[in-house]
Amino acid sequence: MLAYYDAWEHHTSEDAWASSWWEMSARVGDRIAGILGGAPGSVQVQPNASVALSSVISCFDFASDKRNKVVTSVLDFPSMSYIWEAQTQHGARVEIAPSDDGIIVPLPCILEAIDDQTALVALSHVSFRSSYRVDARAIVEKAHQHGAFVLLDVYQSAGALEFRASDWGVDFLIGGTIKWLCGGPACGYLYVRPDLQKELQPRLTGWVAHTAPFDFSPAPMRYDESVRRFAQGTPSIPALYSVLPGLQILEEVGVPTIQAESQRRTEWMIDFALERGWKVNSPRDVNQRGGSVMIYVDDGPAMVNRLAERKVFVDCRPGVGLRISPHFFNTDEEVREAMEILAELIQEHA
Numbered sequence: 001m002l003a004y005y006d007a008w009e010h011h012t013s014e015d016a017w018a019s020s021w022w023e024m025s026a027r028v029g030d031r032i033a034g035i036l037g038g039a040p041g042s043v044q045v046q047p048n049a050s051v052a053l054s055s056v057i058s059c060f061d062f063a064s065d066k067r068n069k070v071v072t073s074v075l076d077f078p079s080m081s082y083i084w085e086a087q088t089q090h091g092a093r094v095e096i097a098p099s100d101d102g103i104i105v106p107l108p109c110i111l112e113a114i115d116d117q118t119a120l121v122a123l124s125h126v127s128f129r130s131s132y133r134v135d136a137r138a139i140v141e142k143a144h145q146h147g148a149f150v151l152l153d154v155y156q157s158a159g160a161l162e163f164r165a166s167d168w169g170v171d172f173l174i175g176g177t178i179k180w181l182c183g184g185p186a187c188g189y190l191y192v193r194p195d196l197q198k199e200l201q202p203r204l205t206g207w208v209a210h211t212a213p214f215d216f217s218p219a220p221m222r223y224d225e226s227v228r229r230f231a232q233g234t235p236s237i238p239a240l241y242s243v244l245p246g247l248q249i250l251e252e253v254g255v256p257t258i259q260a261e262s263q264r265r266t267e268w269m270i271d272f273a274l275e276r277g278w279k280v281n282s283p284r285d286v287n288q289r290g291g292s293v294m295i296y297v298d299d300g301p302a303m304v305n306r307l308a309e310r311k312v313f314v315d316c317r318p319g320v321g322l323r324i325s326p327h328f329f330n331t332d333e334e335v336r337e338a339m340e341i342l343a344e345l346i347q348e349h350a
């Protein structure tokens with residue numbers, strides 16, 4: 001952020017675009033692509049994940065296409081459901097794969113919903129609510145057999161779980177940088193499968209998506225050939241500055257190492273919780289889980305405050321309880337201490 005202030009202090013009116021600003025989106029996009037296992041040129045930064053989804057949606061025409069079904073899940077982030085609800089006014093038929101326990105959406109429920117009328121399967125890779133992780137490969141395989149596209153919201157998995165977008169063959173990934181990527185707010189991203197990019201013309205657009213933006217020419221729109229065709233207007237430059245150091249640290253530590261540490265710790269945390277008879281609202285199977293563990297407590301917000309007073313920082317979600325998310329910078333001792341403090345507090349307030 002100090003580098004941003006310095007640039008802001010010293011630039012003149014036009015030289016910011018001429019020097020670093022223009023390339024910065026591409027640079028950040030390529031660094032994020034590395035984390036997502038995508039090729040350079042596969043990620044366009046976005047204002048946030050909600051806009052990233054809207055950008056993808058704006059490439060579809062649900063009203064005139066018979067292929068107008070969208071498969072989502074009940075464990076997706078609420079933004080997604082609001083955005084899809086709005087699309088029903090434009091002809092989208094939305095099928096929401098259910099969950100009996102609020103923790104898992106059984107894979108068959110997702111796969112059975114995919115048919116020849118499906119345009120897009122759009123799901124959280126890891127749920128913000130339960131940390132449930134869907135089987136990306138199985139979903140992409142079934143969707144592609146039926147000619148449907150797949151969009152995964154990887155906000156809760158990128159940076160904590162190792163995956164390769166290119167190996168999955170997934171069409172779109174969306175997310176943002178303030179969670180496991182250790183960046184600042186207002187830097188979302190959109191990955192688009194490289195061989196798909198030029199087929200798409202997002203109606204949610206702007207001058208930055210034009211092939212010659214500094215010509216300032218009026219319509220007709222000429223989309224850029226690169227992933228920049230999925231941009232809109234001026235990016236949030238401070239947000240771009242805020243994400244680079246986090247990405248660099250993640251690259252140095254390495255996502256495979258982060259995943260291994262995370263899985264070891266979350267396994268230990270779940271054992272600790274189950275031994276005490278607590279209700280764990282995340283999947284028991286490590287292969288069905290992200291980096292968070294949800295533990296039910298009666299009054300989540302009050303417990304979050306009590307824990308914060310003891311310097312244990314977690315959050316909570318309605319109906320689910322605490323969401324505890326150790327990252328690579330935590331030590332085993334910290335994780336153990338946090339769980340012991342939680343045990344004390346649960347006992348005190350039983």
Ligand SMILES: Cc1ncc(COP(=O)(O)O)c(C=O)c1O
Binds near residue numbers: 077079128156
């Ligand atoms: C899985 C998931 N998707 C989307 C969002 C919302 O992202 P944004 O605020 O960038 O639209 C969140 C935020 O917590 C999230 O957890």
